[in-house]
Amino acid sequence: MAGGGTTLEQTPTWVVAAVCSVIVAISLAVERVLHATGKYLKKKNQKSLFESLLKIKEELMLLGFISLLLTVFQSRISEICISREASKKWLPCKEEDSSAESTTSHFQAFFSSPGLSRRLLAEASSDATSYCDKKGMVPLLSTTALHHLHIFIFVLAVTHVTICALTILFGGAKISQWKKWEDDANLQHGMMFTKVKDHAFIRSHFLGVGKLSLLLGWIHSFFKQFYSSVTKSDYTTLRLGFIMTHCRGNPKFNFHRYMVRALEADFKKVVGISWYLWVFLSVFLLLNVSGWHAYFYVSLIPAVLLLAVGTKLEHVLNQLAHEVAEKHEAVEGDLVVQPSDDHFWFHRPKMVLLLIHIILFQNSFELAFFFFILVQYKFSSCIMGPVGFVIPRLVIGVLVQFLCSYSTLPLYAIVTQMGSSFKKAIFDEHVQQGISVWAKHAKMNKKKEPSGSNNTNQSDPSHPGEKEAEMTLCGQDR
Numbered sequence: 272m273a274g275g276g277t278t279l280e281q282t283p284t285w286v287v288a289a290v291c292s293v294i295v296a297i298s299l300a301v302e303r304v305l306h307a308t309g310k311y312l313k314k315k316n317q318k319s320l321f322e323s324l325l326k327i328k329e330e331l332m333l334l335g336f337i338s339l340l341l342t343v344f345q346s347r348i349s350e351i352c353i354s355r356e357a358s359k360k361w362l363p364c365k366e367e368d369s370s371a372e373s374t375t376s377h378f379q380a381f382f383s384s385p386g387l388s389r390r391l392l393a394e395a396s397s398d399a400t401s402y403c404d405k406k407g408m409v410p411l412l413s414t415t416a417l418h419h420l421h422i423f424i425f426v427l428a429v430t431h432v433t434i435c436a437l438t439i440l441f442g443g444a445k446i447s448q449w450k451k452w453e454d455d456a457n458l459q460h461g462m463m464f465t466k467v468k469d470h471a472f473i474r475s476h477f478l479g480v481g482k483l484s485l486l487l488g489w490i491h492s493f494f495k496q497f498y499s500s501v502t503k504s505d506y507t508t509l510r511l512g513f514i515m516t517h518c519r520g521n522p523k524f525n526f527h528r529y530m531v532r533a534l535e536a537d538f539k540k541v542v543g544i545s546w547y548l549w550v551f552l553s554v555f556l557l558l559n560v561s562g563w564h565a566y567f568y569v570s571l572i573p574a575v576l577l578l579a580v581g582t583k584l585e586h587v588l589n590q591l592a593h594e595v596a597e598k599h600e601a602v603e604g605d606l607v608v609q610p611s612d613d614h615f616w617f618h619r620p621k622m623v624l625l626l627i628h629i630i631l632f633q634n635s636f637e638l639a640f641f642f643f644i645l646v647q648y649k650f651s652s653c654i655m656g657p658v659g660f661v662i663p664r665l666v667i668g669v670l671v672q673f674l675c676s677y678s679t680l681p682l683y684a685i686v687t688q689m690g691s692s693f694k695k696a697i698f699d700e701h702v703q704q705g706i707s708v709w710a711k712h713a714k715m716n717k718k719k720e721p722s723g724s725n726n727t728n729q730s731d732p733s734h735p736g737e738k739e740a741e742m743t744l745c746g747q748d749r
Contacts, residue, residue, distance in 0.1 A: 442680035
């Protein structure tokens with residue numbers, strides 16, 4: 272093998288065994304930690320968090336497969352040649368500022384032992400360059416650039432999982448403070464008549480700003496997300512509206528516990544990197560052209576989306592208040608709002624979760640790219656961009672993370688319960704399985720019945736699942 276560095280034929284066996292043992296030991300240690308974490312979550316009956324852990328394992332497996340593909344095909348990719356004119360278009364740095372020596376030395380010195388890895392990468396890149404030079408062309412992607420891309424994808428995935436976990440952790444800490452409101456709500460009794468406009472929820476969302484002007488109402492919603500995004504009157508009113516709609520027979524239903532379980536179930540969806548997020552990644556990498564400052568404008572996308580989501584969620588509260596205030600002057604007992612999908616974009620409360628997923632990924636991309644370039648190419652690199660664009664990008668990323676954790680996520684957790692239907696997280700695992708079995712049996716029975724027959728078992732409460740669902744909904748969370 273010419274020009275490829277030292278092969279296994281000339282490598283001491285103790286070096287091969289030692290390196291292999293260290294890599295296997297680290298891998299087994301990570302696997303044991305994940306396994307122990309899974310056992311702990313199952314022991315604590317944290318099914319949603321356990322499923323989130325499985326999702327993280329899936330992402331690690333996907334990263335491993337990507338790593339394998341890049342490693343196996345790196346020589347073939349570097350032997351794909353393109354014209355010199357094509358290689359000079361859409362560069363992240365001006366051509367005179369680009370230097371293989373200056374852009375790779377810091378990274379290789381930081382992550383690898385002196386000499387060995389640098390020599391192997393340089394030799395591999397030299398082989399590919401010589402191969403394309405014979406054709407009067409240049410490599411599509413050098414071995415060094417491919418190696419850097421490989422590590423960046425790994426850094427991005429780890430950053431995304433970390434940011435999602437921190438968002439749920441800090442947002443959950445904010446939501447846990449509402450537990451005392453749940454306890455206070457269970458102690459309230461009485462059937463006195465209440466004047467609607469004297470209720471704290473109505474005063475906060477209907478009277479004053481926004482009553483006469485739709486525009487002022489949206490402006491009020493925009494600014495309210497920055498302070499007291501959810502108050503005690505908001506919580507108790509939305510809680511009662513949920514119970515009277517979905518569990519009228521159990522006024523002491525533990526709404527807080529249900530809401531936390533539903534948020535944990537949503538975490539499983541947020542922590543993954545879906546196919547459309549990989550498409551976004553490809554587009555972001557495409558737009559990193561010198562002089563465009565595209566990453567600065569890309570950093571504004573999660574900020575704008577986050578503000579739009581927070582404003583919409585606050586506006587849903589305004590709509591609920593308007594519905595009650597415009598229909599009633601006084602009510603007997605507590606104020607009850609009516610949940611409905613009509614208050615959400617395209618009548619889909621789940622769309623808010625999709626937007627939060629995109630926001631967290633884009634913010635993860637910004638932070639991952641910053642730290643990756645900082646370590647690999649230094650802060651002064653042309654890829655990093657001018658300081659006047661870099662610092663605002665970093666500040667925006669931190670602010671987005673803070674606002675999403677302490678305002679938008681708690682708002683999402685409670686306001687999206689105001690949809691027309693409840694989430695299946697309200698049921699325990701055995702009840703969910705029972706409902707699935709009942710639905711399957713009902714579907715099979717419907718197919719077997721002759722057309723025009725009114726005899727169906729779909730409404731038979733003796734079927735497994737439906738009876739348990741009703742009992743769970745009205746009596747499980749006390």
